[in-house]
Amino acid sequence: MVAASLLASPLHSQDSLMARLRRQSDSLLGSWREAEKLADVADSLEQVRATAGSDTIAVGGLRIVVNPSPLPWRQAAELAWPVIDSLYGSAAEDLPQHPYIFRAVDPDSGVRRAVLHVGVEVPWDLDLRATTTVLLTTVTAPHFDPALANWLGAALRPTLRPQDERAVVFVLLVTAPAEAVRRCFLGDIARCKDVLQVGDSTGLLARWYVTPAEREALVTEAFTDYFARGATAPSLQRCRQHHDDACTTLLQSLPPGTLPRPLPQAAGILLVREALRAGGRDAYRRLVARPSAPIGERLASAAGMDIDSLVVRWRNDVRAARPKPLALPWWASFAAIGWTAFFGFCALRSSRWRL
Numbered sequence: 001m002v003a004a005s006l007l008a009s010p011l012h013s014q015d016s017l018m019a020r021l022r023r024q025s026d027s028l029l030g031s032w033r034e035a036e037k038l039a040d041v042a043d044s045l046e047q048v049r050a051t052a053g054s055d056t057i058a059v060g061g062l063r064i065v066v067n068p069s070p071l072p073w074r075q076a077a078e079l080a081w082p083v084i085d086s087l088y089g090s091a092a093e094d095l096p097q098h099p100y101i102f103r104a105v106d107p108d109s110g111v112r113r114a115v116l117h118v119g120v121e122v123p124w125d126l127d128l129r130a131t132t133t134v135l136l137t138t139v140t141a142p143h144f145d146p147a148l149a150n151w152l153g154a155a156l157r158p159t160l161r162p163q164d165e166r167a168v169v170f171v172l173l174v175t176a177p178a179e180a181v182r183r184c185f186l187g188d189i190a191r192c193k194d195v196l197q198v199g200d201s202t203g204l205l206a207r208w209y210v211t212p213a214e215r216e217a218l219v220t221e222a223f224t225d226y227f228a229r230g231a232t233a234p235s236l237q238r239c240r241q242h243h244d245d246a247c248t249t250l251l252q253s254l255p256p257g258t259l260p261r262p263l264p265q266a267a268g269i270l271l272v273r274e275a276l277r278a279g280g281r282d283a284y285r286r287l288v289a290r291p292s293a294p295i296g297e298r299l300a301s302a303a304g305m306d307i308d309s310l311v312v313r314w315r316n317d318v319r320a321a322r323p324k325p326l327a328l329p330w331w332a333s334f335a336a337i338g339w340t341a342f343f344g345f346c347a348l349r350s351s352r353w354r355l
Contacts, residue, residue, distance in 0.1 A: 060085060061095045064135070069104030069124040076131035083158040084139055087273070089281040091288070094142045100135070129160075136160065142284075145291035148298070150257075151197065153265035156272060166321035169267050173318060177217075178262035179210040184315070192311045195263040196271055198296035199307070205251050208262045212244035219247045222260060274314045275303035 057064050059077035062084060066073050085092045101119030122134055141156045149155070159165065173185040184192035193199035194207040209215045219227065219239050227236040227250050238246035251259065276283045279302045287302035300307045 056099070058096075061092045062135070062139075063096050063099035065099050065101045065119075067103050071104050071122070071124055071126060071131050072128045073102070073131065075128055076135055079128070079132045079160075080135040080139075080158070083136060083160060087156075087158045087276060088142060088284045089276070091142045091284040095139070098140065100138055102134075102138075132160065143288040145288060147291050148288065148295070151295045152268050152272065154269060156269065162273060163321065165266060165270050165273070166318055167323065169270050169318045170321045170323075172264060172267060176262060178208065178214060180208055181262050184263075185319075187315075189308055189311055189315070192315055193296070193307065195261070196268060196311065196314075197261070198271070198299060198311070201294075205248065205259060208259070209251075212242070212247065215244060215247040215251060216240075216242060218260070219250050223250070223254070270318070271299065271310070271314045272302075274317055275299045275310055278303040278305065278310065278313065280304070 055066055055068065057066060057073050057077055059074070060081040062077055062081050064073060064077060084095070088095075103119055103121050104124035105121050107123035107125065120134075120138060122131075126134065136158045139157055144156065173181060176182065178195070180191045180195050184195055190199070191207075194204070197204070205215070209218060216239055219236065224236070227233065227239075232250060232253070235246045235250050239250060272287070275287065279286065283302040283304070287298055289301070290298060293301075296307045299310060303310045
């Protein structure tokens with residue numbers, strides 16, 4: 001009997017502790033819900049204050065709330081909406097759920113303005129193109145999940161000049177020091193998938209930085225301060241002495257996601273644009289339908305083709321953006337010869353050349 005009571009006492013104490021912890025957790029949950037409601041009310045009041053006396057402009061699925069100003073908001077929205085719709089396709093229908101608030105202000109005024117915590121302030125002396133650019137750079141991609149954002153490294157937004165992006169990526173492919181990028185430019189699709197990170201993600205160090213010289217340069221130029229202290233300092237010295245095993249070990253010890261990509265994020269953004277352009281109106285919805293799937297599978301699903309074919313299209317698109325050679329008029333060579341002869345004649349008449 002005594003033994004039973006002794007055993008029951010700790011169990012009763014444990015039950016009391018669990019009940020007390022449960023009550024505390026319920027209390028915290030209730031407080032959190034109350035705080036969330038208060039935050040929603042505060043946001044609503046702030047939005048009402050920010051939009052007081054403003055106009056709502058609707059073009060397609062784009063909704064913007066603006067204060068009276070000389071800015072050409074409607075014309076800018078009419079230019080921006082087709083670009084937005086062409087990128088997000090049918091998913092652009094979800095944009096009206098989140099109207100965009102803008103407040104035009106006088107950039108030269110010294111008058112103190114009321115501080116608003118919602119919306120975007122813009123100067124009211126922007127032209128039509130600049131106003132359109134503001135709209136495009138403010139639009140938030142619908143259902144943009146963290147995995148896609150982490151792979152891209154930037155927001156996926158519409159652009160008025162996609163040809164400029166292609167030209168930038170062409171220059172990156174031509175000038176990148178990494179051997180893997182050069183092989184991609186020359187037509188090695190497997191290397192393109194590696195540098196775009198849309199294929200096998202194992203052993204990226206050897207796939208991205210193929211030669212020992214690249215790995216040594218990466219350590220000594222990008223991570224010298226990181227490896228110069230503590231236990232990694234001797235390995236850094238060996239790496240500087242051209243020991244590839246030391247360089248490789250140091251790079252493999254970097255935290256996940258720290259290894260620099262050999263091809264900047266502009267290339268990945270262009271690949272997504274190519275997938276959406278190839279996949280039709282519902283391409284974006286397919287892209288964001290499975291956030292847990294590998295990026296390569298998501299892009300292939302969006303484009304409606306296998307990832308190799310998509311990468312081939314991307315590469316061809318980039319190569320087509322090669323800058324056109326400068327064509328000189330027929331008389332340019334004669335003009336150059338004439339000016340050369342003229343300056344040569346002047347030099348011969350100079351006193352420095354007389355005996």
